[in-house]
Amino acid sequence: MTDLTRLTLAEARDGLRAKTFTATELTGAFIAAIETANPKLNAFIVATPEQALAMAQISDNRLAKGEGRPLEGLPLGIKDLFATKGVHTQAASHVLDGFKPRYESTVTQNLWDAGAIMLGKLNMDEFAMGSSNETSYYGGVVNPWRRRAKSGALSNDKLVPGGSSGGSSAAVSADLCLAATATDTGGSIRQPAALTGTVGIKPTYGRCSRWGIVAFASSLDQAGPIAKTVRDAAIMLRHMASHDAKDTTSVDMAVPDYEAMLGKGVKGLRVGVPKEYRVDGMAAEIDTLWQQGIDWLKAAGATIHDISLPHTKYALPAYYIVAPAEASSNLARYDGVRYGLRVPGEDLVDTYERSRAEGFGKEVRRRILIGTYVLSAGYYDAYYLKAQKVRTLIKRDFDEAWDKVDVVLTPTTPSPAFAAGEKSGDPLAMYLEDIFTVTVNMAGLPGISVPAGLSAQGTPLGLQLIGKPFDETTLFQAAQVIEDAAGRFIAPERWWA
Amino acid sequence: MHVDEATVRRVARLARLRITDEEAKGLEGELSGILDWVEQLNEVDVAGVEPMTRVVPIAMKMREDVVTDGGKAADVTANAPMSEDGFFVVPKVVE
Numbered sequence: 001m002t003d004l005t006r007l008t009l010a011e012a013r014d015g016l017r018a019k020t021f022t023a024t025e026l027t028g029a030f031i032a033a034i035e036t037a038n039p040k041l042n043a044f045i046v047a048t049p050e051q052a053l054a055m056a057q058i059s060d061n062r063l064a065k066g067e068g069r070p071l072e073g074l075p076l077g078i079k080d081l082f083a084t085k086g087v088h089t090q091a092a093s094h095v096l097d098g099f100k101p102r103y104e105s106t107v108t109q110n111l112w113d114a115g116a117i118m119l120g121k122l123n124m125d126e127f128a129m130g131s132s133n134e135t136s137y138y139g140g141v142v143n144p145w146r147r148r149a150k151s152g153a154l155s156n157d158k159l160v161p162g163g164s165s166g167g168s169s170a171a172v173s174a175d176l177c178l179a180a181t182a183t184d185t186g187g188s189i190r191q192p193a194a195l196t197g198t199v200g201i202k203p204t205y206g207r208c209s210r211w212g213i214v215a216f217a218s219s220l221d222q223a224g225p226i227a228k229t230v231r232d233a234a235i236m237l238r239h240m241a242s243h244d245a246k247d248t249t250s251v252d253m254a255v256p257d258y259e260a261m262l263g264k265g266v267k268g269l270r271v272g273v274p275k276e277y278r279v280d281g282m283a284a285e286i287d288t289l290w291q292q293g294i295d296w297l298k299a300a301g302a303t304i305h306d307i308s309l310p311h312t313k314y315a316l317p318a319y320y321i322v323a324p325a326e327a328s329s330n331l332a333r334y335d336g337v338r339y340g341l342r343v344p345g346e347d348l349v350d351t352y353e354r355s356r357a358e359g360f361g362k363e364v365r366r367r368i369l370i371g372t373y374v375l376s377a378g379y380y381d382a383y384y385l386k387a388q389k390v391r392t393l394i395k396r397d398f399d400e401a402w403d404k405v406d407v408v409l410t411p412t413t414p415s416p417a418f419a420a421g422e423k424s425g426d427p428l429a430m431y432l433e434d435i436f437t438v439t440v441n442m443a444g445l446p447g448i449s450v451p452a453g454l455s456a457q458g459t460p461l462g463l464q465l466i467g468k469p470f471d472e473t474t475l476f477q478a479a480q481v482i483e484d485a486a487g488r489f490i491a492p493e494r495w496w497a
Numbered sequence: 498m499h500v501d502e503a504t505v506r507r508v509a510r511l512a513r514l515r516i517t518d519e520e521a522k523g524l525e526g527e528l529s530g531i532l533d534w535v536e537q538l539n540e541v542d543v544a545g546v547e548p549m550t551r552v553v554p555i556a557m558k559m560r561e562d563v564v565t566d567g568g569k570a571a572d573v574t575a576n577a578p579m580s581e582d583g584f585f586v587v588p589k590v591v592e
Contacts (some may be wrong), residue, residue, distance in 0.1 A: 102572040205552045247558030248558050249551075317535040328512060335513070338584050342578035348588050353515035365514055369524060370531055372512040373500070384536070390541055395549060427527060428534060444552025469553050 002120065004029040005175040009074060009232035010259075015409035016063055016073045020045040023059035023073025023117065027052050030075045030119055034176050034369030037496040041292065043161075043171040046088040047081055047120035055117040056496035071239055072115030077177035079168050080121045081128055082108050082223075083212035087118075091134040091214040093126045095359025096264045096340040105212025106244045107181060107223045114239040119177050126361045127331065128188055128216045131433035133166025135363045135425050141166040143196055144174040144491040148458030159209035159417040162192030162358035162433075168226045174496055179227040179236050183213060185220045186319055187412075187437030190449035193226050194412035194462025196333050197451045197489030199233045199479065200226040202437075204470045205444035206251040207237075208242030218249075220319075220441045229488065230450060230479045232259055237472065256473055257485060264477045271478070272405030276312035277436060279414065286411045289453045293409055293463045296485040297478065305405050309397040314390050315439040320431060321374050321387035322442075327364075328371025334359060364384065366427065395443040402468050407478055410436050413460035436464060446472045450479040451489040460489045498532040500525055 007015065010496070015021055031049045038044050052075060059073035083089050083101040090096035104112070112118070125135040133141040143159040161170040165182035169192035172180050176253050182189040184202035193200025201224045206221040215221060225236035238259065243252045273294060294304055336342035336355025343354035360368065374383035401408065414435055423429045440447035448468070449462040463482060466474040500508075507522045516524065547576045570583035579586035 099576050102569075103573055148553070156570055163575040206555075245558075245560075251553070251555060311541070314538055314541055317538055320531060321538075332513075336578065337587055339576035340578070345588070348590050349513070350515075351588055356513055356514035360514070365516075366527060367504070368512050369508050369512060369528060373504075373508045373528065373532070376508065376511060385548055386543060388537055388550075389536055389543035389546040391549035392546050393541065393543070395552075428530065 002484050005033045006180070008228045009178040009235055012074055012231070013071070013235075017068060019063070020281065023056040023063065024053065026073060027056040027117055028073050030177060030244060033497065034119065037176055040174070040496040041144065041170050041174055042121045042169045043123055043141050043174065043176055044141055045092065045123050046079065046345040048118055050088060051087070052117050052119050059115055059117065069113070069115035071111060071235070073117060074178050075117040075119045076111060076166060077119050077122045077180035078108055079165055079181050079183060080124050081183050081214045082181055083214070084108055084121065086456045088121050089158055089214070089243050091127045092124045092138055093361070093364070094137045094341060095334045095356065101212070103212060106209035106242065106246060107213065107240045110239055110242050111181070116239070122171055122180055125164035125166065125171070125363050127186055127214065127327070128164040129327070129363050129367055130163040131187070131191055131385045131419070131430050132160035132420070132423065133163040134160065134420060135361050137361060140420055141170045144170060144492070144496060145196060145417060145459045146495070147185055150399045157418050160195070160420055162195035164188040165192045165200070165226060169193055169198055169200070172196070172198045172226050172228060173491060179225055179232050180187065181223060181240065182226045183221060183223050184441065185216050186441050187434035189226060190412050190437045190447055190462070190464060192431055192447040194451070195417040195460065196229060197460035197491070198226050199230050199448070199450050199483070200224065201237060201472065201475065202440065203237060203241060203472050204446045206249050207241045207446070207470065207472070209242060209247040209250040210358065211244055211246040215330040217323040218330065219326060220323060230483045231259060231262055232368070234262060234476045240362070251470070252483050253470060258473055258476050261473050262476055262480050265300055266297055266481050269297070269302040269407065269474070269478060270305055270399055270405040271297050271302045272305050272307035272408040274307050274309045274312065274408060274410065276309050276411045279435065282414055289461050289463065290409070290411050293452055293482060296482055297409065298486065300308055300481045302478075307401050307405060307408070309439070310403060311390065311393045311397050312439055315394050315442050316431065316435055318387040318390040318394070319434070319438045320370070320441060321383045322391070324367040324371035325375050325384050326371070328368045328375065331360070331368055361459060363427070391442050394439055398443050398445060406468070406472055408466040409467065410464045411437060412449040412464040416457065416459045416461055440466055443459045445469060446475055448475045448479050450482045452468070452482055453488070458492070475497055498529065498536060500528045500532060
């Protein structure tokens, strides 16, 4: 039999419907692949093979009766940030040791209701704070891609898979699941997708319910998929998104059948190219990739327009006020009393302080302190309020751009995948990973990263398309054009298998 | 903006994070560096600009003021490091 793990989500769905293989066979292939590869990649924190096979049995029964649901029998990986009833949910943090929620997140419940199968929980940066997956309490994830030397030989250096959804991107890239859930607060879906040759979309704020997703920065967090193809991402998002009474920021808007609207092309589509994204020190290969993307869209009938988004450079510093401020508030709940780790102290306050000091990793502690500082007495107006006003200006830049263009095209990241340890010593260097993605979160817009080429070292690079609020449909259509032109990017040697 | 060691300790106290002397020194530099970097926002004129509160104009949802959930003390305390009879157990706080 062919290797079922190499199928796309759409191909696997069609194969199950055609009874070419069963959900149990498909699930078994992924369980075996995870068992072999995970010691090398560390993409999964916890695998749930028994649960997966039980779900597969139910799917096979339904498929046999012709009662298959839209995602019937399709095995997925779930980022550790999503509450999964009775299953390890710890945001890759020590502070949540042993936490098994008594409820299910809305996004994962939607997927199970559509017939999907859970393979396990995926590694990530602790509390989704990081761009390399190196802040996980469970250790870093290894990117399936390796650098290629001029001689053509692949290097053994371990590259990061991006972050915070590094387990999701690595698992999808290495064929350890058909697709994965992920979340994006400043770039945590799109940056790892770009670094692993996968497709990732952060939908408009409010498209997916945040209920049951461990909160990082509530005004920025959104769930979305990482998948092998644009079509797969379109299928996933449709079944993740919903209006949810349990999240008042989720919107009461019908979720389109994104897949059905693929293939419309980009004829007449107005594509904006913002000059502010040509940042100092950007690698020439990123610039070349960007131009290639412009050429592909133009060749497919789109028109290209130079635009200006003047407040772009302020998005990242404003983000590093808003996100830590909201995080310091959200993470106040980890007190050693209600869940997770408790380190006994001399009194209650000492217990709080010891539990939190031991439970949170270095980057999380750093951000809590920044957030606490900017929200402390006398500083609120100077920092948080100011940053929220800058957000209004960032959003206004886009609102004005939408008069002239339908989508905006940019690179996803300023550079390709880097080696473990290369940027972890300098917080600001790591924060710059999100320079092209963070504006999208600040403005609440949808953004998709689609693989578009290889770096000089043979590792993947992504292009980002940014859309109008709730116009994910156009992003999928335009991303499909890039994918059709660029082809798919699959790691050249399956050294992990 | 320079953050001195005393400020680091005050903020850590507010955040309920125990820090060692060594950490306090390291954080002094790191936090100062990050706060210096965000200072560039001072270049932006925000006079008359409203802070962003939402992405798309949607009305706050209303619902009847009725109990919709509850009676789940066992679920709520299930993950607590220490609990008893549906209560969280903490070190003594009242003499």
